[in-house]
Amino acid sequence: MSGDGRLAVVLHSHLPYVEGFGTWPFGEEWLWEAAATCYVPLLELFDRRADAAALTLSVTPVLADQLAADGVADRFRAFLDDVREDTYRRDIEGLEGTGYPREARALRTLREVYRGARAAIDARDGDIAGALLAHATWTSSATHAVLPLLATPAGLRAQVEGGIGAHRRRAGHWDGGFWLPECAYDPALDGALADAGVRTTCVDLTDLLGFGDRRHLQPWATAAGTTLLPIDRSLMDLVWSDGAMPAAAAYRDSHRRTTFDLLPWANDGTPWDPERARAQARTDAATFVRAARERLRDGGLAVIALDTEFLGHWWIEGPWWLEALLDEARGQGLEIVDADRAAAELRAAGRVAPLPEEARRTSTWGTPRTLWTWSGPQVAAMARRARRLELQVASLGSRATPRAWRELLAVQSSDWAFLRTRATAGDYPDRRSDSHAEALVAELHALGSAAPALRNLAPFLDGTAART
Incomplete structure (x- = not known):
């Protein structure tokens, strides 16, 4: 490819289906934390800056389901008013009483994130789902199932068409952008995706084409015509990998915790200082943009994909970095472009080539970049059971009930195998x-x-399930 290089930033918003299933440490509290520290700051960025529209936002149907549930706004308010206000008050008092005033000051600043979320949910009449979907152009499968592991065409249609249908019902529009859960791609999916109207998606071809290969800056076409945008790990790993930017000394340490599970320390062990951390975010954004400009000096489209929840929940300074990225891109002359627009322009220009033979294999963005995380020995029984149950439901044809399909969709979620493989949520998955x-x-x-x-x-789902 030739011409000016451009960067697409895809934000993938997703949480396991935790609505009403447990609270702390595993369960619905994940939803409240993500809403307060990730979704509300992102919405405020969209409100504040017109150029944020160049970011590509995906929202999974299962996340929208939870944010749109009856009573969710009241439960979110109760979490902010009761749980977060109480835990911050207790820890602030405890730190001040035992000679840690700087740590207490850090917690006062961090408490404002939750108070800001409280004001934001009232300003939006509690409709966080609607606010997110107003900016979301990409959807995903119904419950974030790893699509290459599904056993039947009916199961695949229920996941893909169910997810797309839910997005259309809620957002009122869809231009064909689709997040492949876990970036799990297999050529066997090509026909089903194209039939469902999927025009653009992301894949991780790092191990198939080679780390840093310039072919990651080239969109590719499946046999059925869907455009595949390779994630460029040489850039993305600057932000999301072991020892990457969030590990800088000034950023908040996400491991060392207080009595009430709060986080007032920086990675270097000092009390977290918001001004110091914000300055680091600006520095890192400038560094990233310089690296992107160098990577794209001969043209091309570089795509990075980040979990939205990473920018706020895991990396509290992530929203600052994202806004600084917009500033630096403008200042350094790097165009950030919406992924759908970029793909459409390249298709119109005839610059989307057939997927290379060596990349026509199963790939994911897992560790390793295969299906192992979701089908390896540690979760093999879980994977086999999901396939067996899918075969049973699909064999019923039109006699399969909506409740059977919904329970199957819940079983098929990629999250249970991921959490078990990573051993990060006890026996919850x-x-x-x-x-x-x-x-x-x-x-x-x-x-x-x-x-x-x-x-x-x-x-x-009812209409989609009936059509299977």
Whole structure:
């Protein structure tokens, strides 16, 4: 490719389906934390800056399901008013009383994030889902299932068409941008994705084309015509990898915790200083843009993809870095472009080539970049059970009930295997996977015995399931 280089930033917003399933340390509190520290700051960035529209935002249907559930705004307010106000008050008093005034000052600053979220949810009448979807151009599969692991065409349609249909119902529009869960791509998906209207998606071809290869700056076409945008790890790893920018000394340490599980220290062990951290975010944004300009000196489209929850929850300074990235891009002359627009322009210019033969294989952005995280020995029984249950539901055809499909979608979520593989949530993923599997088996033994709904999971599924 030739011509001026451009950067696309894809923000992937997703959480496991935790609505009403547990609180702390694993469960619905994840939703409140992400809303307060990630989604609200991102919405404020969109409100504040017109150039933020160049960012590509994806919101998974299962995240929208949870944020749109009845009573969610009141439960979010209760978390902010009761849990967060109380924990911050107790820790601030404790630190001040034991001779740690600088740590207490750090917590006062961090408490304002939650107070700001409280004001924001009132200003938006509690509709965080609607506010996010006003900016989201990409959707995903219904419950973030790893699509190459699905067993049947009916199951694949329920995930893909169910997710797209839910997005259209809520957002009122969709131009074909689709996040492949876990960036899990296999050429066997090509026809189903194209039939569902998927025009553009991201893939991770790092191990297939080679780290740093310039072919990662080239969009590729599947056999069915969908445009694949390779993630450029040579840039993305500057931000999201072991020892990357968030590990800088000035940033908040996400491991060392207070009595009430709060985080007032920096990575170098000193009390967290917001001005010092903000300055580091500006420096890192400038460094990243310089690296992007060098990477793109001969042209091309570089794509980086980041979990939205990484920018705020895990890296509290992430929203500052993202805004500084917009500033630095403008100042250094780097164009940040919406991924859909970039793909459409390149298609129109005839600059989307057929996917190279060596890349026509299964790939993910997992560790390793295969399906191992979701199907390896540590989760093999979970993966086999999901396939077996899918075969049973699909074999029923039109007799399969909406509740059976919803329990199957819950079982198929990539999150349970991921959390078990990473061992970051105790037995929570096993309990969740087991409970949905057991409920599905009970429904299969007595079709129609359970209520059709499963809280607010896939509320628009009924028509899609019937078509399978």
